[in-house]
Amino acid sequence: MITHLAVADLLVTFxxxxxxxxxxxxxxxxxxxxxxxxxxxxxxxxxYLSSNVLVCVSLDRYFAILHPLKLNDARRRGKIMLIIAWICSLIYAVPQSFVFHVSSHPEYPKFHQCVTFGFFMNQAEEIAYNLFCVVAMYFVPLLVICCTYTKILCEISTKSRESREDTGRSEGGRTKTKRCTNSAAGGRLTLRRSDTSTIERARGKTLRMTITIVSVFILCWTPYVAMTLWYMFDRESAMRVDTWLQDALFIMAVGNSCANPLVYGSYVVNFRHECSRCLCLCSNTSEANLDVRLTCRSRGK
Structure with missing residues (x-):
């Protein structure tokens, strides 16, 4: 998932x-x-691909936490979701090849521009197409991401509360709480204290991850989407907005691809461990090269 997200973000970046x-x-x-x-x-x-892969990541985590017994199908399910994401992105982007074309200025024939003028029969068709692009690129991914991470957070919160209640009952009625025992009331498994703390840490990490992911997606895309909707429904007033501000909003939307590696990588990769490992490799390589040079020098080479 992260690899495909990196591919999509690199397409945008380069x-x-x-x-x-x-x-x-x-x-x-x-x-x-x-x-x-x-x-x-x-x-x-x-x-499109960047947004769709974000949806795949959220759905993959949803199935992993809410349906943990189906982990055997996780790889196959992930491949299917990624294939659908690529196909949908291709289908969504194909109309761009028909909508845009090179046209010359009516008063300056030597001035050419890549525009959409002349393709749509009326303004309503243009608004419908632009609205479809906004919905497919922003609103649908945002809805799926918010719903899936909300369900994940609710599930982890529920399990955390149940584990605390079971641990409290087991400590009050029994002295042996180090191994898992069946609860007499509900037939649930009583978790060890270490398992409870693990769930608490997972809950906190999931909460931080959810807030970060949703906030970054909304922060990057919402200003540009709002400007696009304004331009679609009230073009005359929207054109009065300074060009530099419109460009800045567009840069913020594109900046989501630059923020994805930082957001998702921070929860997937242990940067401190990776940096230490790279530094150790570099230091080991330098020491090995030094040993080779000293050996060659001692041999007179």
Whole structure:
């Protein structure tokens, strides 16, 4: 999951961002009609894929925690979800190749631009298409992410509360609480104190992870989505907004791909351990090279 998310974020970082920078520098489109269709398709595809893989990650964690007995199917289920994410991203991004095309300015024929003018029959069709893009790229992923992580947090909170209650009853009625025993009231398994603390740590980590993931996604995408909706339904007033502010909102949306490695990597990879391991490898390599040089020098080589 994290690998596919990294691929999607790298597509945005090394394809979409340089494209936008070059387009801003040249002002007009200089790469031709075919490049217009291909690059605009890839630009949308990277954003769709990033959002869809985030949905896959949330669903994978949902099944792992709420349906732990189905872990044998986790790998197959993960592959199916990722395949669906890639296919859906391709389907969502394909219309970009038809919507965008190179057109010349009516008063300046030598000035070419990659635009959507002339494709839609009326403004209602353009609004419907843009609204579909916003829903598929932002609202649906946000809804799924919020629902899945909320269910995960509720499940962990429930288990934590049950484990505390069972531990309290077992300590009051029995002295041997170090091994798991059947509770007389509900037939549930009584967890050891170490298991209870583990669940508490998992609950705290899940709470922090949920707040961070949802907050970063909302913070990065909501301003740009709000600006897009404003432009769709009230174009005249939206065009009065300064261009630098619109560009800043767009950069925030794209910045979600730059934030994903930090957000998800911080909960998957132990950075302190990895940094220590890399430093140890570097130091071991330096010591080995030093030994080789000293050996060669002693031999007169």
């Amino acid at each position: 394809l979409m961002i340089p494209l936008e920078v070059g387009w801003r520098l040249t002002v007009q489109w200089l790469a031709g009609n075919l490049a217009c269709k291909v690059f605009l398709f890839l630009r949308a595809f990277g954003l």
